[in-house]
């Protein structure tokens with residue numbers, strides 16, 4: 001298997017104080033298949049991400065990432081962690097977080113975007129060697145972009161890198177949060193340069209990621225094209241459904257409202273943007289796949305429309321059961337709905353239909369096997385990390401081998 005890597009890495013910092021829950025974000029994409037070989041790590045506790053790419057083997061890249069993470073854990077600067085890439089053959093490291101700023105080192109073609117608060121001026125500067133830095137405390141971004149061999153849009157990277165960097169600068173100046181800017185920038189790169197397969201993104205302040213929303217489930221395949229339709233969503237109540245299931249819906253099954261097409265890059269923005277209106281939903285009594293996720297969609301939609309009302313939520317869920325959105329669970333009554341409005345939390349207690357498992361479902365962002373590996377990484381580098389992309393095959397083995 002040939003070694004491939006991300007060809008687009010972006011970090012955006014719009015609030016270096018860390019106050020805005022959406023004030024720092026990072027993302028990666030590529031035209032190539034096996035995007036997941038380009039590891040992408042975020043420390044939830046220490047608020048930084050390490051994005052990688054470049055040439056050379058995935059093992060070498062992985063070694064450089066682990067070295068960078070170990071340095072960051074010892075309070076190294078972003079610049080010193082990124083410079084580690086130069087001690088290895090071929091990799092690139094883009095490192096950053098709301099408090100530490102950002103830096104890129106190794107093999108790269110990047111722009112550093114800086115927005116000056118005093119006069120709203122934007123500077124956009126190209127770098128391709130050494131270490132390029134966005135200093136701590138500075139609003140701005142770093143974008144790296146190259147074209148993959150075989151991409152029919154090969155040759156567009158230089159132009160798109162510069163255009164996207166300038167648009168990132170304008171959006172920072174105009175006050176958009178980093179998560180929105182990341183999503184728009186990834187949409188522009190996907191459309192205009194063809195380096196379009198996810199990949200994904202992380203919110204570096206709030207510690208949430210797109211997880212494997214856009215990554216391929218099979219080896220030797222590409223991730224989700226970030227410029228294509230990903231879901232349909234109801235403007236009226238917020239209900240949504242992903243493709244390909246979305247093909248079957250013309251109107252909202254909850255409220256009958258219009259459905260709007262959400263492109264993958266927009267879904268990325270939604271997934272990592274913390275909304276003050278978001279409802280935390282816990283689902284008990286059904287381990288059936290899809291029940292928890294669908295219940296969350298329905299509860300969020302019901303709360304948006306009717307508020308924190310147990311009867312209304314139960315009604316919305318029963319409607320979902322009746323029209324086939326929710327399968328394998330019995331109808332609920334208001335007493336099965338535990339509403340805590342002050343903490344914006346809703347618990348739903350299902351009775352599983354005969355034959356179903358009845359243990360509470362654990363809403364893990366990744367499957368159990370991956371969680372075990374995550375645990376090993378935590379031990380190996382002594383830090384809480386989130387994997388955006390799932391380690392498989394050789395990469396998985398090399399990570400497992402590291403701890404022995």
Ligand SMILES: [Zn+2]
Pocket residue numbers: 234235236237238239252253254255256257301
């Ligand atoms: Zn609706």
